[in-house]
Amino acid sequence: MAKKVRAAVIGVGIGKYHLEGYQSHPDSEVVALVDLREDALQAAACKYGVANAFTNHREMLKMKEVDCVSVCVPNKFHMPLVMDCLKAGKHVLTEKPLARNAAEGQKMVDAAKAARKLLMIQFNNRFRPESQLLKSYIDAGELGDIYFARCGWLRRNGIPGWGNWFTTKDLAGGGPLIDLAVHMLDLTMWFMGNPQPETVLASTYSVFGPKMEALGPWGTPNPKGVYDVEDMAVAMIKFANGATIALEASWASRCKREWVYSTLMGKQAGASLERVFEVDGIDNTSVDTLELYTQRFGQPVNQSLIFPADEAMGRHSAVMHFVDSIVSGKQPISPGTDGLRIMKILDAAYKSAQTGKAVTIK
Ligand SMILES: NC(=O)c1ccc[n+]([C@@H]2O[C@H](COP(=O)([O-])OP(=O)(O)OC[C@H]3O[C@@H](n4cnc5c(N)ncnc54)[C@H](O)[C@@H]3O)[C@@H](O)[C@H]2O)c1
Structure with missing residues (x-):
């Protein structure tokens, strides 16, 4: 049996849909969660049965087995967290909007190209x-x-x-x-x-x-x-x-x-x-x-x-499409470049x- 795509989710607010999306796909599993709020982090880890929980995303990025990361944090932190994940060699699905502005978005798109990793934006509609x-x-x-x-x-x-x-x-x-x-x-x-x-x-x-x-x-x-x-x-x-x-x-x-x-x-x-x-x-x-x-x-x-x-509102299906994209090696239908145009x-x-x-x- 082929190895499953192993995901981490940063941010357990709207990130719950990402968790559920990965857990609904037969070819993926969630292996780590990250949130600054310890109480919300532990509650989500317990509810969804995720073994590894961190309050610092850099600790999570040390986990070699993580293939991809969902970034579900306030907009200001999309750019720095996505850049860290790409540099660590992970595929990234980031929540909308891509960033606070196009200058930040451009850096993210460039980083994905340099890292040769997928960058998808959660345009779930x-x-x-x-x-x-x-x-x-x-x-x-x-x-x-x-x-x-x-x-x-x-x-x-x-x-x-x-x-x-x-x-x-x-x-x-x-x-x-x-x-x-x-x-x-x-x-x-x-x-x-x-x-x-x-x-x-x-x-x-x-x-x-x-x-x-x-x-x-x-x-x-x-x-x-x-x-x-x-x-x-x-x-x-x-x-x-x-x-x-x-x-x-x-x-x-x-x-x-x-x-x-x-x-x-x-x-x-x-x-x-x-x-x-x-x-x-x-x-x-x-x-x-x-x-x-x-x-x-x-x-x-x-x-x-x-x-x-x-x-x-299509959020689970979008996450499942991201997993399919990683498995097939094809660009997702909503790549980071579409987020940058917006x-x-x-x-x-x-x-x-x-x-x-x-x-x-x-
Ligand atoms: N696609 C959609 O339908 C949809 C819906 C709502 C929100 N969003 C987007 O999702 C993102 C998050 O929104 P939300 O509603 O979940 O916000 P939220 O405030 O409910 O949750 C954000 C979570 O991120 C955590 N967090 C913040 N900075 C962090 C960091 N550096 N490291 C780890 N965790 C950190 C917070 O502690 C919090 O638990 C935003 O970009 C928002 O635009 C998308």
Whole structure:
């Protein structure tokens, strides 16, 4: 029997999905966990039956048997930890966003190339069943060229961990633009065949966050902490092939309800992938839908496919794909370079919001 891929997970917050993903794959196992918080580390090691637990990732990296590492820590620490893992000869799956900005992301991509190791980014929305199905329709030419898309992730009352790392620019790099929009922008660009971005015009707003309103249920608010990021962002992105994306994201806005969506306009057909929440607010029952908009016999025809909500939002499948990539030696479908392309757009969006002018991406 071939040897299993042996993984380590750094960060036991969202890292639990990585643990479960590795443990669901017949060809992988988790051999080590790392977290600064001893109590959370021991609880996860016990729950998932992982023998080795460390509070310092450098101790874990001494384990020769570790083949790959999931990096699931606050955004500021993606770059240094990923670099350490690559230098230690491990394949790396890092959480989104790739880093706080493109300069950090470039270093990570360069390091993976130099180390000849895989660097994958956890763009889990690509791995949702409805995303996979829509992508196969697009690749089969069902939509034709996609020239316009609208996408976004709007929350009404969903500021995560007020005063903790999520709302501190130095630790997170930004607010919902870098936290939520990153997912739907990536998904939409993937549907569109990853066109080359050229120009970004954006605005950011901080309306409810500074007043400590519209808090979500994640994390414990820290009233003594910092809130210096946006709570809403909008952007228009133009691509070299003439296509355009209109993007919106909020942690806090007086929108109707939480809404996660990507709507595509193709020259033959349109499509919309949505996660719609049942009632206002957050963490309510949601339903995932995929609709196709075509024209047959001169009439509009709509097709609607309904999917059961996947609480994991493709996270387990993404981790399992990473294991498959290591086993096959092939690049994953969401390599670090795709994360870097998104970081360049987000950098341009923040700059545009600051200057009030459109920003060209070089
Ligand atoms: N893909 C998704 O759907 C998704 C969802 C949520 C968060 N994320 C991303 O995952 C990352 C982590 O977010 P989270 O929600 O789990 O945050 P979190 O604060 O809940 O957990 C982060 C964990 O990392 C640990 N940690 C911090 N620095 C560390 C270090 N140097 N070494 C070891 N452990 C360290 C913390 O102690 C904490 O337990 C972020 O980049 C975030 O953007 C992705």
